[in-house]
Amino acid sequence: MSEADQSDDSTIRSTDSVSSNASQSAKVCYGLRRSASKAIQQLATVKPKSLPSVVPALLADVGRRMGAEDVHLFRIRLDGSGTGFAGLRYRSREDPDADRQVLVKKFQFQLFSSEIQRCLRRDEIAVLGDRSTSGGRVLAALLRRLKCDRYILCPLHIDGVLRGALGIACPRPNDSCDGREFFELLRLNGVILLSQILRVRRQRKRSLKLRNWRRIANQACDFAFRVDEGGFISGTTPFGMGNDTPPLNGLRLVDVVARNFQPQLAQQISTAGSSGQVRTCDLKLSLGSAGPQWYHARIEPCVRTSDGVATLYLTDNSPDKILEEEVRELRDQLLKASHLSLLGQMSTEFAHQLNQPLQVMLNHCNTAQRRIRKQTDKTAQTLRSLDSIEDSIMHAADTINRVRDFVKFRSLKTEPVPLDELIAQALAMVTPTARGRDADLLPPATPSSLTVMVDRTQTLHVLVNLMINALEACDECPDRRTQIRLSWRDESNRNRAVVGVSDNGPGLPVGDPDVVFRKFYTGKDEGLGMGLSISRSVCESQNGSLVAENHVGKPGCTFHVAMVIHGNSENETIELTTLPPSPLPVD
Known part of the structure; x- marks a missing residue:
């Protein structure tokens, strides 16, 4: 200054x-x-x-x-x-x-x-x-x-x-x-x-933050407790349940957790404690006279060993689980009805396949009866008739087994399957339907020596569904003879084999061919629009894919089913619990 x-x-x-x-x-x-x-x-x-x-x-x-x-x-x-x-x-x-x-x-x-x-x-x-x-x-x-x-x-x-x-x-x-x-x-x-x-x-800010966290915790969690190395419960903390929180201190996990969930929960707690990472799982707890209820558990490892091994934050998700079960049952019923509808369309052809061996058996039985009555039967002739009857029975049994496998509902399991065998079985299932429509069903030009890692039945459903869809689509083009061709190609550099299902029908929607894979999309009056969507889900769940493209310069389209090639090592059959255990409806 x-x-x-x-x-x-x-x-x-x-x-x-x-x-x-x-x-x-x-x-x-x-x-x-x-x-x-x-x-x-x-x-x-x-x-x-x-x-x-x-x-x-x-x-x-x-x-x-x-x-x-x-x-x-x-x-x-x-x-x-x-x-x-x-x-x-x-x-x-x-x-x-x-x-x-x-x-x-x-x-x-x-x-x-x-x-x-x-x-x-x-x-x-x-x-x-x-x-x-x-x-x-x-x-x-x-x-x-x-x-x-x-x-x-x-x-x-x-x-x-x-x-x-x-x-x-x-x-x-x-x-x-x-x-x-x-x-x-x-x-x-x-x-x-x-x-x-x-x-x-x-x-004040810290208190407000704690209150906000408490409010969030009350909304996201019903109660929490700690578990020590001996499996004993302590430090039960009420959140959303408030005063209704059950008194669990001093009890063991085996006292409140349903028996079939105890190994899974013990493994998750051990993993959280050893890795220091949060784990989650769903389980059933028996907390009163109401019986076991579903809970979602968030398992957080304890920072201090004196506090225990892990803290479990539990949220009652019984309503979600019940709704999930109801939705799954409705979906299974819908898919069963759709698949049985497809089987109904093929029933005439299957009846024809069964009628042939039954007619052969009947003829041989009549011949044998006549010879016995006339006392002109010979042992060699009788044995030949019995052999023919046995062959016919085996043929009929094979047809019945194919139908039974086609409608069987089970979890998805992948296993090594020869690609040629899978294609041949799919062709055998659809050949009577193609013959009834006066259509050409053409197998691959060359055989394949590849083995793929797929669920045999579900992948068979996919191929059959694609061929039936192709036959029905070609009905819209009566001016030319229907041709459905199967092909395959080896993509070992990508560790997969691709099976193609081609037709000469009207093709896919121009501009957005992928729209056919959307749920509930169908081009038919009686279609459900679920078959192609579920087919893609099955392929992707097996680490494969399902795509489609229109032909260039000629009518029709091709669906490409990609499957993982089985390696040289013998892998055990693996159950994929994340996949829909349902058969495929036809669109």
């Missing part, structure tokens, strides 16, 4: 420029010490909702001991570049003009003058005269409303960071409000007030 400024009583003076008065009042300093002690005691246990009344009272106590008209507590927040906001948060007495008080509740830090900003950053006390305008627009407006001889602005640094300022409006010159000890005690009071306020606010 210039020398003229330093000689003017209405200018800013730093702590170093304020002369130390030898006659400083011990009474004021003693009073400020008492104020600091009082602030510590009252703010140590204050609740957040009491701050608006407690803090102004403490500020008034500081002002009373100094003979000050008003005391202000500013909050300052700066970023790394030195810019930010300031605001008048508390004052010792209310401003009758509430609108004017709003103006200083929050403002930009740059509205302080550069000299004030410098003093605040350097932790130097600034003193302004009653009509000073060198403090910036905010302080100038504040001083115009205050009847004071000077205004003391004391910066408040916490952990080396500027966090606020304490403003004192002195009504008259007072030599006791001067000197280094006075300013240090003034700073001490301000830092105590501000640090305690910030502490209380942090606790």
Whole structure:
């Protein structure tokens, strides 16, 4: 500052420029010490909702001991570049003009003058005269409303960071409000007030966060408990169930978990404890007279070994499980009806296949009877007739077995299956239907030596479904003879074999051929629109795929069924529990 400024009583003076008065009042300093002690005691246990009344009272106590008209507590927040906001948060007495008080509740830090900003950053006390305008627009407006001889602005640094300022409006010159000890005690009071306020606010935010987490936990979890290495339950904590939480402390897991779920749960708890990762599973608990109920368990490993092995957060999902079972039953019934409908379409052909061996057996039986009655039978002739009857029986049994396997409902299991055998069985199933429609069903041009890893029955359903769909689609083109051709290609570089089902029908929708795989999409009046969607699901669940494309330059389309090639090692049959254990309806 210039020398003229330093000689003017209405200018800013730093702590170093304020002369130390030898006659400083011990009474004021003693009073400020008492104020600091009082602030510590009252703010140590204050609740957040009491701050608006407690803090102004403490500020008034500081002002009373100094003979000050008003005391202000500013909050300052700066970023790394030195810019930010300031605001008048508390004052010792209310401003009758509430609108004017709003103006200083929050403002930009740059509205302080550069000299004030410098003093605040350097932790130097600034003193302004009653009509000073060198403090910036905010302080100038504040001083115009205050009847004071000077205004003391004391910066408040916490952990080396500027966090606020304490403003004192002195009504008259007072030599006791001067000197280094006075300013240090003034700073001490301000830092105590501000640090305690910030502490209380942090606790409030933490409490709000904990309440929010509690609310979320109550919605997402019914109750929780800890499990130790011996399988004993402790630390049961109610969440959503509240007072209805069952008393489980002291019980063992085997006492409340259904028997068939105990091995799975024990394995998940062991895995969570050893890996330190969260595990989840569904299980049934018997918690009362209502019987076993479904729960979803989130298993979190305990941080401290003294707390146990893991904490289980349990959520009742019985309604979801019941609904899931009902949906599965309805889906199975729908798929069974659809598949039986397909079987009904093929019933005439199957009846013809069974009628042939039955007619052969009947002829041989009649021949044998006539020979016996005429006593002209010979052992060799009789044996030949019996052999023919046996062959016919085996042929009929094979036909019945194919029908039985076709309608069987079971879990999906993958196993090594020769590709040629799979294609031949699918052709045998559809050949009578193709013959009845006067259509050509053409096998692959060359045999295959590949073995694929698929579920035989479900993949057979896929191929049969594609061929039946192709035959029905070609009915829309009566001007040309229907041709359904099967082909295969070896894609060993991608570890898969691809079977193609081609037709010369109308083809797929132009622009979006993939639409045929969407659920409930069908191009027929009686179709369900589920067959191709489920066929793709089956293929993908076997790590394969099902795609379709229109022919270029000729009518029709081709469906490509990709299957994983079985390696040289003998893999055991694997049950895939994630796949739909349902047969395929025809579209």
